[in-house]
Amino acid sequence: MKKIMIIDGGPRKNMNTAIMLEKFAEGAREAGAEVKIVRLYGIDYKGCMSCMACKIKDRASNVCKFKDALTPVLDEIAQADGLVLGSPIYFGDVTGQMRTFLERLAFPWLSYNDYSLTAPKRMPVMLIETMNGTPERNNSQGYGSMEPCIAAALGEPERLIAYNTYQVKSYDRFELAGFSEEAKRQWRxxxxxxxxxxxFEAGKRMAEKIMA
Ligand SMILES: Cc1cc2nc3c(=O)[nH]c(=O)nc-3n(C[C@H](O)[C@H](O)[C@H](O)COP(=O)(O)O)c2cc1C
Structure with a gap:
């Protein structure tokens, strides 16, 4: 069975990013793919340790060699048929947790001999963001400098953005006067x-593509 790995880079279990990823998973499962969702905030791991084990002469590896709780996840991604990354936007970027994960994913792809980027396997990629910003007014750099690395190593990613999300369930309970709940509700x-x-449709599409 073809497998899609979904990496959730947000801390909240049942809020915007997790819901978007769950919908993607539903679509992919409906089209017949196996799906695994990994919550980065649920595992204990570090960013790239600069151990250089992936670049040892004659034993270079394009999967990270550092051993911690991320190791099995990186191994599973290397074998997968599709990859989905999801993150809320924090201060214009993906979360620190997502960025830390991406260091471990991408540094082994990079050759310092010729600066090429090679993943163990090319596969379709979807990058999902959720944020307060709107299409007209947002500060998101998305996956930033990691996007060209992902494009070179895995293939040109697709993007899906949920704008102007509800940040809390009830705006009454918090100091959030900079937002109009009425405008938020209307957008929602x-x-x-x-x-x-x-x-959901994107999940279905990715599954159909990898199973074709
Ligand atoms: C620490 C923090 C920083 C944020 N920074 C931004 C930002 O720079 N731009 C933006 O549009 N939204 C920002 N937001 C809003 C979140 O991106 C938005 O509420 C998102 O949908 C939350 O995802 P979640 O519901 O999955 O947690 C920020 C939220 C937090 C908690």
Missing amino acids: DEHWEQDQQRA
């Missing part, structure tokens, strides 16, 4: 169902 009523539907 007009977009949130569609965002989830787009995630």
Whole structure:
């Protein structure tokens, strides 16, 4: 069976990013793919340790050799048929947890002999972001400098963004006067169902593509 790895880089279990990823998973499963969701905040791991074990002469590896709780996840991604990364936007970037994960994923792809980027296997990639920003006004750099690495090593990624998400369930309970709950609610009523539907369809599409 073809397998899609979904990496959740957000801390909240049942909020925007997790919901988008769950919808993607539903679509992919419906189209017949096996799906595994990994919550980065649920595992204990470090970023690249600069141990250089992936670059030892005649034993170079394009999968990270450092052993911790991320090791089995990186091994599974190397064998997978599709990859989905999801993150809320924090201060314009993906979360620190996602970035830390990406160091471990991508540094072994990079050859310091010729600066090429080679993953064990090319595969379709979907990059998902959720944020307060809107299409007209947002500060997101997305996956930033990691995007060209991902494109070179795995293939050009697709992107899916849920804008102007509800950051809390009730705006009354928090000091969030900079947001109008009414405007948030209106946006949610007009977009949130569609965002989830787009995630579902994207999951289905990726599964159909890898099974074709
Ligand atoms: C620490 C922190 C920083 C944030 N920074 C931004 C930001 O720079 N731009 C933005 O549009 N939203 C920002 N947000 C809002 C989140 O990206 C948004 O609420 C997101 O959908 C949360 O995802 P979640 O519901 O999966 O946790 C920030 C939220 C937090 C907690």
